[in-house]
Amino acid sequence: QSVLTQPPSASGTPGQRVTISCSGSSSNIGSNVVSWHQQVPGTAPKLLIFNDNQRPSGVTDRFSGSKSGTAASLAISGLQSEDEAEYFCAAWDDSLEGIWVFGGGTKLTVL
Amino acid sequence: QVQLQESGPGLVRPSQTLSLICTVSGGFTTSGNPYWNWIRQPAGKALEWIGRVYPSGYTNYNPSLKSRVTMSIDTSKNRFSLNLTSVTAADTGVYYCARGTYVVDPWGPGILVTVSS
Numbered sequence: 001q002s003v004l005t006q007p008p009s010a011s012g013t014p015g016q017r018v019t020i021s022c023s024g025s026s027s028n029i030g031s032n033v034v035s036w037h038q039q040v041p042g043t044a045p046k047l048l049i050f051n052d053n054q055r056p057s058g059v060t061d062r063f064s065g066s067k068s069g070t071a072a073s074l075a076i077s078g079l080q081s082e083d084e085a086e087y088f089c090a091a092w093d094d095s096l097e098g099i100w101v102f103g104g105g106t107k108l109t110v111l
Numbered sequence: 112q113v114q115l116q117e118s119g120p121g122l123v124r125p126s127q128t129l130s131l132i133c134t135v136s137g138g139f140t141t142s143g144n145p146y147w148n149w150i151r152q153p154a155g156k157a158l159e160w161i162g163r164v165y166p167s168g169y170t171n172y173n174p175s176l177k178s179r180v181t182m183s184i185d186t187s188k189n190r191f192s193l194n195l196t197s198v199t200a201a202d203t204g205v206y207y208c209a210r211g212t213y214v215v216d217p218w219g220p221g222i223l224v225t226v227s228s
Contacts, residue, residue: 050213050214105157
């Protein structure tokens with residue numbers, strides 16, 4: 001069971017906009033920045049969003065992030081077949097000595 | 112550009128010690144005051160942060176694993192390591208190394224470690 005809660009699956013058709021949610025608490029999302037990562041099996045996770053809503057250079061602007069309180073969201077617009085992957089959120093948690101916590105991952109299917 | 116690669120045995124016997132190395136290419140740059148993480152993912156389960164090591168050798172670990180974990184770093188060889196003692200089947204999974212600052216990135220591709228007799 002993950003500290004950050006994500007829906008296990010999401011889907012959309014090409015061209016659609018899809019949103020993936022990530023719910024946490026005051027000790028993680030509520031007080032620290034959120035990042036989003038794309039994971040294709042057998043490869044290294046790829047950073048899509050950092051600091052809640054910033055994109056690294058080279059990441060398409062079809063990906064956007066937002067945060068409100070203890071919840072964050074990743075939006076993917078203009079859905080493409082190559083977007084089919086697993087997506088997970090991450091945040092630092094201030095509990096005890098501090099740890100990184102992650103969402104359980106959302107499998108995105110492009111129909 | 113920093114790249115990471117995990118290495119080590121893919122099979123560990125129960126009660127033995129799991130030992131992995133992460134080799135960093137691109138160097139242990141001090142820009143952004145980075146530290147180096149180990150993260151794992153049991154099959155079908157969420158990612159779990161194991162701990163981190165700074166270039167100074169300072170470490171801190173996930174309390175749930177603290178009693179069994181040791182991390183170290185060798186900046187001269189651009190690598191850091193993980194030792195996890197007294198493993199059981201519950202320690203089976205994909206183990207990742209990754210750089211940390213205000214974000215965990217980049218990551219290595221991961222290495223599957225199976226605990227089985």
